[in-house]
Amino acid sequence: MASKNTLSNIQKLVLEPQSSLSRRRFVMGAASAMMLASLPFTQSVLAASMRQGLTTLSGKLFDLSIDYQTVNFTGTDVRATVVNQSIPGPLLRWKEGETVTLRVKNNLDVFSSIHWHGIILPAKMDGVPGISFEGIAPGETFEYHFSVEQSGTYWYHSHSGFQEQTGMYGAIVIDPKDSDPVVYDREYVVMLSDWSDEEPESIYAKLKKQSDYYNFRERTLVDLFDDISDNGLVNTWNARAMWNKGRMSDRDISDVTGYTYTYLMNGNTPEKGWQGLFRKGERVRLRFINSAAMSIFDVRIPGLKMTVVASDGQNIQPVSVDEFRIGVAETFDVIVEPEVDNAYCIFAQSIDRTGFTYGSLTSDLALKPLIPPMDPVAVLAHRDMGMNMKGMDHGSMQMDMSGNDDKAMDMKGMDHSAMQMDMSGNGDKTMNMKGMDHGSMQMDMNKVSATGLGLAGYGSNNEIKHISSEFGPQVDMRAMSPRSGLTDPGIGLRDHQILYQRKVLTYADIRGLTPTRDKRQPSREIQLHLTGNMSRYMWSVNGIKFADAAPLELEFGERVRITLVNDTMMTHPMHLHGMWSELETGDPDFIPRKHTVIVQPGSSISYLVTADALGSWAYHCHLLFHMPGMFRRVQVNNA
Amino acid sequence: MNTNLINRYPFIAIVLLTLAIFSSVDTAFGAETDDPLLAKVMIDEFENSLSTDSTTSWGAQGWLGYDLNKLWIKTEGEYSGGEVVDAEIQALYSRAIAPYWDLQMGLRRDLKPSPSRDWAVLGIQGLAPYFFEIDAALYVGKEGRTAMSFSSEYELLITQKLILTPEIEMNFYGQNDPEVGIGSGLSDFGAGLRLRYEIVREFAPYIGVNWSKKFGNTADYARDEGEEDSETQFVVGLRAWF
Ligand SMILES: [Cu+2]
Numbered sequence: 058m059a060s061k062n063t064l065s066n067i068q069k070l071v072l073e074p075q076s077s078l079s080r081r082r083f084v085m086g087a088a089s090a091m092m093l094a095s096l097p098f099t100q101s102v103l104a105a106s107m108r109q110g111l112t113t114l115s116g117k118l119f120d121l122s123i124d125y126q127t128v129n130f131t132g133t134d135v136r137a138t139v140v141n142q143s144i145p146g147p148l149l150r151w152k153e154g155e156t157v158t159l160r161v162k163n164n165l166d167v168f169s170s171i172h173w174h175g176i177i178l179p180a181k182m183d184g185v186p187g188i189s190f191e192g193i194a195p196g197e198t199f200e201y202h203f204s205v206e207q208s209g210t211y212w213y214h215s216h217s218g219f220q221e222q223t224g225m226y227g228a229i230v231i232d233p234k235d236s237d238p239v240v241y242d243r244e245y246v247v248m249l250s251d252w253s254d255e256e257p258e259s260i261y262a263k264l265k266k267q268s269d270y271y272n273f274r275e276r277t278l279v280d281l282f283d284d285i286s287d288n289g290l291v292n293t294w295n296a297r298a299m300w301n302k303g304r305m306s307d308r309d310i311s312d313v314t315g316y317t318y319t320y321l322m323n324g325n326t327p328e329k330g331w332q333g334l335f336r337k338g339e340r341v342r343l344r345f346i347n348s349a350a351m352s353i354f355d356v357r358i359p360g361l362k363m364t365v366v367a368s369d370g371q372n373i374q375p376v377s378v379d380e381f382r383i384g385v386a387e388t389f390d391v392i393v394e395p396e397v398d399n400a401y402c403i404f405a406q407s408i409d410r411t412g413f414t415y416g417s418l419t420s421d422l423a424l425k426p427l428i429p430p431m432d433p434v435a436v437l438a439h440r441d442m443g444m445n446m447k448g449m450d451h452g453s454m455q456m457d458m459s460g461n462d463d464k465a466m467d468m469k470g471m472d473h474s475a476m477q478m479d480m481s482g483n484g485d486k487t488m489n490m491k492g493m494d495h496g497s498m499q500m501d502m503n504k505v506s507a508t509g510l511g512l513a514g515y516g517s518n519n520e521i522k523h524i525s526s527e528f529g530p531q532v533d534m535r536a537m538s539p540r541s542g543l544t545d546p547g548i549g550l551r552d553h554q555i556l557y558q559r560k561v562l563t564y565a566d567i568r569g570l571t572p573t574r575d576k577r578q579p580s581r582e583i584q585l586h587l588t589g590n591m592s593r594y595m596w597s598v599n600g601i602k603f604a605d606a607a608p609l610e611l612e613f614g615e616r617v618r619i620t621l622v623n624d625t626m627m628t629h630p631m632h633l634h635g636m637w638s639e640l641e642t643g644d645p646d647f648i649p650r651k652h653t654v655i656v657q658p659g660s661s662i663s664y665l666v667t668a669d670a671l672g673s674w675a676y677h678c679h680l681l682f683h684m685p686g687m688f689r690r691v692q693v694n695n696a
Numbered sequence: 697m698n699t700n701l702i703n704r705y706p707f708i709a710i711v712l713l714t715l716a717i718f719s720s721v722d723t724a725f726g727a728e729t730d731d732p733l734l735a736k737v738m739i740d741e742f743e744n745s746l747s748t749d750s751t752t753s754w755g756a757q758g759w760l761g762y763d764l765n766k767l768w769i770k771t772e773g774e775y776s777g778g779e780v781v782d783a784e785i786q787a788l789y790s791r792a793i794a795p796y797w798d799l800q801m802g803l804r805r806d807l808k809p810s811p812s813r814d815w816a817v818l819g820i821q822g823l824a825p826y827f828f829e830i831d832a833a834l835y836v837g838k839e840g841r842t843a844m845s846f847s848s849e850y851e852l853l854i855t856q857k858l859i860l861t862p863e864i865e866m867n868f869y870g871q872n873d874p875e876v877g878i879g880s881g882l883s884d885f886g887a888g889l890r891l892r893y894e895i896v897r898e899f900a901p902y903i904g905v906n907w908s909k910k911f912g913n914t915a916d917y918a919r920d921e922g923e924e925d926s927e928t929q930f931v932v933g934l935r936a937w938f
Contacts, residue, residue: 258732263897266736266937270897277853302825304796426717529766530792590795592823595730595763602730685730 107491108160108550111246111323112143115150121192122162123169123215123225127258130326131317135254137224138165138215144324145248145348146227153208153234159201162191165220168192171201172216173229174386174632175370175652178203179673183634185216188675188690192217193524204206206425208233210246210344210388219257222681226250230344231370238570241342241392243334249356249383249405249414251318251349252326261682268594271314272541274409274434275306299439303534307437309591309626310548312682313351313552315412320352322405322416331416332427337398341418342366344390347383353408353628353655355382355388355550357559358401358418359429363391365562369651370663372570381562382408382547384630384655386679389562394493399423406431408549408628435549441626443536443659494506506578513578514645516541516663517620522584527535527600527624533590535624542660543642547628564655573665576645579618582663583609586622587629587656587678587687594684596678604687609676611668611693618665629683630655633691636675639665653679668693735760736937741772741890743904751776751929752937764792768800775809783807786817797822800916804835809876827851854891859900863888868917872913877921879913892935900935 121140128137128144140146151157163169170192172184180256182203186192193199208231228246253260263270276297284293300307325331335341343363347354357363357380365376367390383389383405393665395401398420406413410431417426505511511518512522523535546553546561553559589596598606611617618640621631631638637650641663648665656662671693678687741755755772769789773783788802797820803881804815819833828848835843847865854860865886869878909926910918918925 262732262734265732265734267897273856275853275856277855278856301827304823304825304827530794530797533795592796593763593792604729604731 078237112147114147119159124164130252133254138220139224144224148228151205151231156204160198162198163193166195169639170217171213173213185675188673210390211370212346212348222257226348242339244342246344248323248346248348249354250321251352253317255277257315258673264594268592270317272591274308310409320412321413322414327414333418336376341393346388347385349385351383354405356401356405361393366390378562378565379559386632386653400426402426410434441658443539472594510582512643516641531590531595532588532600536659539622539661542657543660545657565642567642567649568644569649573648577616579616582618584620586624596683602686608690608692612696615668617666621656622661626658630679632679633669636666731762743931745929745931766790780808783888788826845870857894859892861890877917881912883914884910898937902933
């Protein structure tokens with residue numbers, strides 16, 4: 058291990074019991090194997106803890122079945138789709154270097170599939186219907202067979218329809234072939250998800266009929282009076298004018314909220330509360346997985362510092378934080394070291410603060426943790442529309458948010474410290490972006506490679522271009538001066554250092570633990586714009602939805618940079634299958650590898666991809682209801 | 697719905713049946729499509745005036761289609777003194793032309809007052825800056841008849857569920873049509889204010905007040921019939937969609 062941060066090896070003191078292929082019927086809130094053993098607790102205490110864990114399956118051969126099952130999270134019986142009769146499905150424990158076989162039987166009356174999220178494997182084992190394979194027909198068994206070439210925390214989920222929303226997900230933990238650079242005494246998977254009693258198809262239909270259906274945080278008259286009394290009429294009018302002209306809401310954080318969602322931790326509602334035990338002085342590894350359909354979570358454990366040691370299964374140079382945002386499909390492993398006997402609250406609030414889930418890390422199962430209040434609701438700022446706010450003067454705002462005005466914006470010599478934007482979808486527009494100030498993008502402009510592209514590790518130096526397909530009724534906004542998404546903790550977290558002295562993880566904090574494998578410069582750059590029309594509830598890439606899009610072609614072996622520009626006000630977690638997304642966080646020697654990258658609203662972010670996996674791959678936003686449109690097929694061709 | 701109600705409100709019944717057909721469309725879609733065939737039925741207004749003549753009026757829209765292309769049905773009318781006195785229905789093809797705007801074209805039939813009139817419609821519907829909902833249309837009928845309508849509505853949230861909706865509506869006609877009591881120029885103008893409470897998104901009772909006034913020859917025709925040329929009504933009603 059070449060890194061300066063290499064840690065010494067130590068044996069794990071506690072492992073999960075190696076439960077056999079359990080076909081036990083899972084009843085919500087009832088029996089399931091606890092993920093720990095060997096601690097001298099009384100029978101009754103242990104019994105109380107029995108309901109909280111995940112069933113673990115390990116070995117090389119796995120039999121998984123997909124079934125309908127009646128579950129009850131909210132007091133109402135609802136039909137779920139489940140893997141091996143439980144939500145989440147069983148935790149699969151693999152070992153790096155081994156070959157695994159997974160026989161997946163589909164007992165549903167519709168096609169199904171399982172995708173192994175973040176696992177590098179042959180294309181036809183990836184489990185994406187229409188791209189990797191046909192899908193698993195009703196009554197059929199599909200056999201996945203591949204060798205495991207990585208270690209860390211991952212997960213699996215259905216890639217068919219909206220089945221994931223109704224319960225089809227589970228954790229994967231892969232033990233390293235060699236010793237683990239991360240030292241810990243005990244570990245838990247902490248799987249976060251969202252549950253709705255509504256059919257996902259019905260949620261999607263409601264969003265198409267009224268896109269703010271689930272948003273009960275819109276501006277009201279009461280807010281208006283408060284703002285006027287705080288800031289005066291003129292300032293209030295100016296601050297609101299841009300949003301009102303653009304027909305957009307600064308309260309538009311999540312499409313689907315706690316109004317319909319119950320947030321779960323390892324399948325437990327906040328009423329139940331998952332519990333994990335520790336003994337003081339232990340190093341506890343928590344493997345956080347966001348397996349929600351639509352919910353981004355902000356996680357913290359009041360009273361404990363968290364040392365982030367892995368991101369998307371990949372070891373990183375340890376970073377000590379108080380809080381982190383976990384996008385849908387991301388994973389983060391953290392180490393905590395509770396030094397006193399106590400019950401600590403593992404608190405996961407949704408990005409929109411409409412709900413939370415929690416569990417406790419406790420020295421005694423009888424102890425209940427103190428559940429903190431949720432943080433205030435985030436309100437979108439102008440920067441989330443992709444406007445540069447440096448020295449902003451509301452009087453000199455140049456923008457275009459209308460749908461039908463005649464527009465010809467001359468941006469030549471334009472002061473990019475004033476804001477510009479265009480949120481319309483039609484009309485004549487001429488935008489000259491020459492002389493654009495990229496200083497706001499946190500890049501070193503002096504570092505340019507031979508190809509003229511920004512140096513590997515430092516991100517894009519290219520102009521932001523809005524191509525013609527981004528103009529039309531399907532796109533309601535374009536970010537004119539997107540910021541770097543790297544140093545931004547994200548909406549609702551930006552002031553936490555100042556307000557609460559909570560250090561929030563940003564992508565800029567992440568460095569790979571091991572040196573960058575492919576040190577080549579990118580030979581080309583692909584700029585992709587994440588686009589949508591919020592009120593029509595349409596999502597697309599470059600203004601083109603998946604159904605109409607040509608695949609993204611990569612040449613086998615090439616090193617490319619993908620720059621994602623978020624032209625919406627939503628936070629999109631983008632997931633590339635089959636290959637690593639090597640996030641350019643400013644250190645070319647230790648570029649971290651991720652499978653899912655959050656793109657903040659109105660911002661841009663770049664990663665490098667080595668196209669080392671032949672075949673057809675999925676590339677999409679992992680918000681389930683954005684995915685049908687915000688999706689691309691990536692084709693890696695032999696040169 | 698009992699038969700009595702159907703007898704008393706024939707046009708409402710027809711409209712509701714049409715809309716029910718819409719809503720029975722199954723929302724069938726898989727992973728492949730982001731754009732399923734959907735239908736929405738919105739009864740914007742279904743209200744009774746609190747005055748002695750107890751007028752019932754309705755305004756509803758329904759659409760069937762996809763993100764950018766829809767079949768759109770609109771209807772509005774009035775039931776008073778035991779009969780339908782005013783009823784129109786429009787069937788339109790609606791196409792998105794901008795992020796917030798749909799171009800709509802099709803046919804309108806004025807069923808009441810008699811004799812009925814048919815029109816070709818070219819309209820625009822959408823959301824203007826500052827969140828004004830706009831519905832404007834031009835109409836061309838037989839015998840050189842032309843007309844224009846404009847309505848606008850704004851939703852003011854007092855709380856997340858208590859919503860105040862001011863609304864204006866006006867109609868213009870190109871020529872006199874004494875048979876149906878319409879005069880050329882601005883024929884009528886209406887302003888309404890409704891306060892609704894959304895018990896759930898889809899279901900909201902409301903109270904409101906309507907003021908309307910007839911102008912020009914239309915006002916003369918009305919006076920000839922012994923009607924007032926302006927009126928103020930307090931209403932209770934229901935807004936619902938599915
Ligand atoms: Cu998205």
